Amino acid sequence: MQLKHLAAALCLAGIIAPGAANATDGYFQPGYSVKSVGMGGVGIALPQDALAAAANPAGMALIGNRVDGGISLFKPDRNVTVSGLGPTTTFSGNDTSTFIIPELGVNRMLSPTMSAGVSMYGNGGMNTGYSTLGSSGLPYTNGAGVDLTQLFISPSFAIKLNASNSIGIAVNLVHQTFRANGLDAFAQTSGPFANASTSPSNVTGNGHDSSNGVGVRIGWIGELAPGLSLGATYQPKTHMSSFGKYKGLFAGGGSFDIPANYGVGFAWKPNNQLTLAGDVERILYSGVPAIGNTVDCFYAHMCQLGASNGPGFGWKDITVVKLGVAYAVDPSLTVRAGWNHSDNPVPSSQVLLNTLSPGIVKDHLTLGATYAVSNAMELSLDYVHAFKHSVSGTLPAQLGYPAGATESLSMSQDTLGVSIGYKY
Numbered sequence: 414m415q416l417k418h419l420a421a422a423l424c425l426a427g428i429i430a431p432g433a434a435n436a437t438d439g440y441f442q443p444g445y446s447v448k449s450v451g452m453g454g455v456g457i458a459l460p461q462d463a464l465a466a467a468a469n470p471a472g473m474a475l476i477g478n479r480v481d482g483g484i485s486l487f488k489p490d491r492n493v494t495v496s497g498l499g500p501t502t503t504f505s506g507n508d509t510s511t512f513i514i515p516e517l518g519v520n521r522m523l524s525p526t527m528s529a530g531v532s533m534y535g536n537g538g539m540n541t542g543y544s545t546l547g548s549s550g551l552p553y554t555n556g557a558g559v560d561l562t563q564l565f566i567s568p569s570f571a572i573k574l575n576a577s578n579s580i581g582i583a584v585n586l587v588h589q590t591f592r593a594n595g596l597d598a599f600a601q602t603s604g605p606f607a608n609a610s611t612s613p614s615n616v617t618g619n620g621h622d623s624s625n626g627v628g629v630r631i632g633w634i635g636e637l638a639p640g641l642s643l644g645a646t647y648q649p650k651t652h653m654s655s656f657g658k659y660k661g662l663f664a665g666g667g668s669f670d671i672p673a674n675y676g677v678g679f680a681w682k683p684n685n686q687l688t689l690a691g692d693v694e695r696i697l698y699s700g701v702p703a704i705g706n707t708v709d710c711f712y713a714h715m716c717q718l719g720a721s722n723g724p725g726f727g728w729k730d731i732t733v734v735k736l737g738v739a740y741a742v743d744p745s746l747t748v749r750a751g752w753n754h755s756d757n758p759v760p761s762s763q764v765l766l767n768t769l770s771p772g773i774v775k776d777h778l779t780l781g782a783t784y785a786v787s788n789a790m791e792l793s794l795d796y797v798h799a800f801k802h803s804v805s806g807t808l809p810a811q812l813g814y815p816a817g818a819t820e821s822l823s824m825s826q827d828t829l830g831v832s833i834g835y836k837y
Contacts, residue, residue, distance in 0.1 A: 437799060437826070438733045438755040439696055440561070440772045441537040441674075443779070444468070446516055447483045447832035451781015451795035452737025453751020455690040457678025458634055458644030459737075462834055463518030466532040466569040468692075469632035469646040469678075470581030473520050473528045474571035483793070483832025485514040490801075490825045491541055491771050497808070497818035498550035506771070508542025508558060516832065526573040532583070536563040536671070539770045546595065551768060551820070552606065552812070557595025559769045560621070563671070564588045567630070577636040585628040585648070587671060591656050592621045593769070599718055600661070605813060609711075611719035612661030619658040626653035628671060640682040647675040650700055664702035664723040672704065673697045676733075688739040698728040698758055705729075708766050712811040726770055727763030731756035737779075749781035749795075761806035764820045771822040774799040783834075791834045801825035 437443045444454030445467030456465060460472025462481040491506040520530035542558035543549075564587070571581030596617035599609045610616050628651030634644040651671035660667035676694035683689075699705035706725035710716035716723050737751035754776050759767045767773075781795035805821040808814035 437537070437774055437777065438694075438753070439537075439698055439728065439731055439758045440539050440770070441696060442514075442535065443735070443753045443777055443797065445532075445534045446481065446518070447485070447793045447795045447830040448749070448781065448783065450485075450797060450828070450830060451749035451751065451779055451793070452690060452739055453735040453753045453777070453779050455678060455680075455692045455735045455737040455751065457632070457646050457676050457692045457694075458642045459678070459680035459688070459690040460634070462832075463520040463530055464516055464532050464534060466518070466530060466567050466581065466583040466630070467534050467565070469634060469644050470567075470569040470583040470630055471571050471579040471632040471634040471644065471646075473530045473569050473581055474526070474573050474579040475634065476520055477836060478520060478522050479834060479836045480519045481832055481834045482517045483830055484516070485795075485828050485830030487512045487514055487828045488826060489540075492823050493543070493546070493549070493551075493768050493771070494821040494823070495549045495551065495819075496821075497815060502549065504543050504546050504549055506541040506543045506558065508544050508556075509540060512540065514828075514830075528569075528571045530569045532565075532567045532569065534565055536565050536587070538562040539772060541769055541771070543595070543768075546768075550818075551765065552598035553768065554595040554597055557769070558593075560590070560592045562590050579634045581632050583630045585630060585651060587626045587628060587651055587653065589624045589653065589669070590621050591624070591659060591669065592619075593617045593659060593662060596662070609718055610661040611666070611717045611723070615657070615659055615661035615667070616718060617662070622656045622658035624653045624656050624669060626651050626671070628652075642680045644678045644680075645676070649673050650697070661719040663719065664706050664725050665721050666719055669703045670701045672701050686741045690737045690739075692733075692735040694733040694735070695730065696733065697730050699730050701725075708763060712809045714811075724766065726767055727760060728758035728772075729756070729760065731758050745785045747783045749779075749783075751779040751781075753777040753779065757802065757804060759804050759822070761804055764804060764806035764822055765808060767804075767822060768820070771804075771824045773802050773804050773822055774824050774826060775802050776800045789836050793832045793834065795828070795830045797826075797828040799824075799826040
């Protein structure tokens, strides 16, 4: 019966997930459960629930038998301001303003030292929609924007090697979807963007396309002293099937892989009430051509959209620092707070194409709490505010823009989440 309930929940979450879109640490989420996010997204050395495999599968051997499910409402605010082409004007990219991000996990101890589980979560994504951008002077029509979502379903196995060390592995079954609208200028066979793409009919306006892949994450957690733990995790690049409908847009004929990432973390519990934790994560965006390739060759008319050396968003690799604190007020109530800081992956020279993907947020303040309804059931909440950040750059003279023409991207966001955990 429990397996039937789990299958139904995974199916429901899979239906909901395509509506989720996120952009925080680049386009990755700051954390992968309501509890984790309430502490700035920490989790590499601090497993708290059955979503632990998303940060470090070794943690699944340390959380016992439990089921956790939650949902978050994500509200980003993205805008672009154009100057030097007439009156300075700001255009809203918020055609869709609120998104749903689900999470679900289950863990079962096979023995006192081994666990098997499944964690399902939205890895991240990006959404923009500019209903009035056609009057901006940029090469986009009204309704321009993109929609990218990534869903991970991650079966995991973890084992305690001894009283102090645990290791784990998660197999990531990844499904992603993508849509682009309003990029008609890049699909022309004549005019200033003639032959901009290797496949003009596969650049824009083809509806949602899907892509699938299989990857892996490995991890370790070790207790160095009573109350002090360290953790480490690594996820190599996940190779995804291509977006055939957009093979004329993404470098490599529609290829859009999941970047490699790795990190280390600590958790310190000086007493029964206080927990301090921190993670440092590195995300290798430059290793995926569709994300990391710059537009420089495109401006110089030396490469085409969709080619193996074609332009991407020009994102740099980033480092993410997460710090969190939790305090048990009493046996029933735990409160949390955290800070998440990431580098901005978007250089000022790459702003034109990143009109579609302004993943430039750097600093997040997070709050959270858990209330134990009973010995078996708990309710958790989190709130995240990502502070507004802007990136400005000069519009390329190679495309005919006058000297002094600039574009500025800005983004901020808020997230509110709730989850229920059940120990069995």
